[in-house]
Amino acid sequence: MLKLRQVIRLYNQGKGTKAIAGMLFISRNTIKKYLHIFLSSGLSYEAFSGMSDLELSQKFLVAAHPEKSQRQVDLEALLPGICRELKRKGVTKEMLYRQYIEKYPEGYGISRFCGFIRLYLAQHRPVMHIEHKAGDKMYIDFTGQKLHLDNGDGTKTETEVFVAILGCSQLTYVEAVASQKKEDLIRACENALIYFEGAPLVVVPDNLRAAVTKGSKYEAVLNESFACFAEHYSMTVLPARAYKPRDKSLVEGAVKLVYKTIFTKLDKRIFYDLSSLNAAIRVALEIHNNTPMYKREYSRRQQFEEIERDVLQDLNPIRYELKEQAQLTVWKNGYIRLGVDTHYYSVPYKYIGKTVKVLYTSQSVEVYYRHELIAQHVRNRRKYQYTTNTEHLASQHQFLTEWSAEKFISQAMDIHEDVAEYIAKVLEEKTYPEQAYKSCSGILSFSRRVGNERLIDACRCAQAFGQYGYRVIEEILNKRLDKLKLEDEAARIPNHKNIRGKDYYQ
Template sequence: MANILDPMDLKQIITLHLDGTSNRRIGSILGISRNTVNTYMQLFTASEYSLEELLNFDSAKLSELFSYHTTVDTARHNELMLYFERINKARHHPGFTFLFHYQQYFGQAQDAYSYTQFLEHYRRKYPKEKGSMKLEHLAGEEMFIDFAGKKLHIVDKQTGELIEVEVFVAILPCSQYTYVRACMSQTRGDLISSCVHALQFYGGVPKAIVSDNLKSAVNRASKYEADINRSFKDLACHYNCAINPTRGYSPQDKALVENAVHLAYQRIYYPLRETTFFSLEDLNNEIGKLLERYNELIFKRKESSRIELFQTVERQYLKALPDTPYELKDFRRAKVQKMGYVYFSPDKSYYSVPYRFIGKETQIHYTQSRIEVFHNHQRIAMHQRNLAKGAYITNTDHLSSTHKFYSDWNPEFFRQKAAPHGQHVLACVEKILVAQDYPEIGYKRALGVIQLYRSYGSQRLDQACKRALDTDACSYIRIKNILKNNMDKVPLYEVDLQNANDHIPFHSNIRGASAYE
């Protein structure tokens, strides 16, 4: 079945093409057919965008523009290679003929090669004379990486235990400029961290990183098309380069880094044999000093050192480093909840996304400092990571108008809402807010008082609040009853009563207060 190229692979094709790499070489580096590369380059050229513009597009846009199915299908070729491995064991048996085995192969294969192609593929796989050759390495083309087979040690100060540490080695093959660093393991995090340190050490980026088929770099090893893990691909996209794993059981593909490992044993391991280190930092500091001397050693035949060759020849061909170093990314899937947040399980916290994505499936990309939420390859939210468990991290731009109104609730918000309706309304709201131990209750009651202006107007509301303040009756229900019963219009003080028209007529039988003195 045909495969679909990942958007990351499309960007790598464009990057390598802009670097002047031929289509055949691009296919070799990325492990895809040259015809596939030719087809995609024709599609890129025929589009209305330049290659530089296509390189800046996000993954969703590239997938939409170039959803072409590639012709990469290695099942037929792999079937033939497996058959060759079986028949080659009988190669020297008396009576062996290629025609006999071709007829057997033709009878069992679903899509068999012709007899001519059968012989051609066999001769390519098993040439009569297998020799070695001197490979010419272009400046800035590749960076070989590997882990040394032998380990160094640090000592735990508390227990005195010897802790084994791995040693990462990188080399630029043209100048043979070498980088060595100790790390705690060969896991994905340590591998990527070591690659980042190596690129910063070189001060530039080659066109491709050539790695071994270790599990932290490759999900599925293959002699023809390895499946590179997502984090390693993401590293390549960040640094605008390609990943090219070597063939399995083919150390000659990266012979220079294998040799660099052996030289590291001589130049770094041996001088450190009698030194005790209590931390990885101290060990790497000492490795750095020995590495500097090693790179300054003069080649006997070239009459120059590794550092000189790097500075004069290779450095100018490296691409510039991005503005920020790469941070290791991990991935989680999450569904947007009804309240507009995604649940981030590693920290047990919640991050907001635009409310229109409620109910959608998303993918969370996260580093030590950043959280990014994607939907259909499109980033819909980005937050600074908060390590507090159970925290709700909110971007107010993500909220709907209703949610945004409630998220703004605080004492100052209600003061600003009350002030336009009069000083007594403001004073009454402030008294309501202070009276409640739980602020949410006070917010609701203050909002209820302010909303009464819609039915009775700001002037009557202010008078009602004045009466409520004078009688110490500042509550939503009492103010509402004052307005409902028109009590805001009835005078309250004795002076007001004297000025009002007395409705009881004067009579001599009616006794006043003087009768009781």
């Protein structure tokens, strides 16, 4: 509008079009168009000078631009459909141009055709500039290209490469991992937080299966393990929309930089394990983070130290341990079977027949019923073995689990030492411990039924006969043999010529 005002002012001062063009560096044809509009409008110079820039643009510029040609109108009408077709797999601009030129032989050339498409897409898909707040977001992704480990036998194993970047300072973390499974993803994310020495408020993953169970434009369904990891470090998970790379353009750009600054330094080197590969990555990563950014006087590390380090959340001092989960049914015996170890764990008997949720780590096993912790055990990987908490068992089962030789002898000693001696003999005679425990339990139960004195006498009597067991004591008590007084010395048998000695049978 300034140029337009200068043109009219100079014309009002009596300057010709050639002189005005030389003074303002505007083509004479443009000056003639402006002057034609001004003279045709009938406006005085004073009225012209009083008009606003908006009014001048509406009167002069719109009128100065020629009307659209028919072929431009025809092409612009086709652009919405053309751009929809471009979203289809396998469709190219060249294919669509051939269709266009068949219908409009006098249409634009392919370069002008593609120019109209670019302009239409720019107007209808504008890119939003996002101001990243310090300590707000961490973007994570895996690179498309992979690194390799040498197996030593001429073969190679591919490794995934994890990338994390802080939104504000753009400090970057890179690590090679075995896979994109949730165990490796969570461990790499945690290592990134340790590298940053703090946690952001939000972590933004791509729609990785290890982080997002089901993607959504509005509210994605998160992988429960990854959600628990984020909660452990007080972070919110905000997945990028599917097929919307601009939602995570920062990490997409970081991946491209990683290719240039890290991958190129490792291309010709040979690595045999992840630890040596990650050590080499860390060296290249430090160079990348400490190199001044493009057209900036500061590096990512400098920007991080100045504006982002202090606003990150403090890390949880306890490292996150991944919890696997399983839905199991409590068996009739009050145990659940953890299939991964083929080991059995007790559960309170009142939950028999219920379906419970089991969360287990490398160290512990936790059992939940309707979000309530009902049992907790130290993990045991011995196959076909039972881990039991006696408080979980029914009262009659608790009694059985408390049986032991020491306990029976101790109970017998409380009655009399002769009873304890007899119980010790019963334990020695029985070959199977549980059989002996049942017999001892039955013998000691007689103290409640007949009294301690009779039981003491019965045990003395049975021991004199050299008979040990529950049935022996029961028979003695039933026949009241315990009332008979045993002779102090056994009767001696006199020598006689009719008595054969033991040598006779040799």
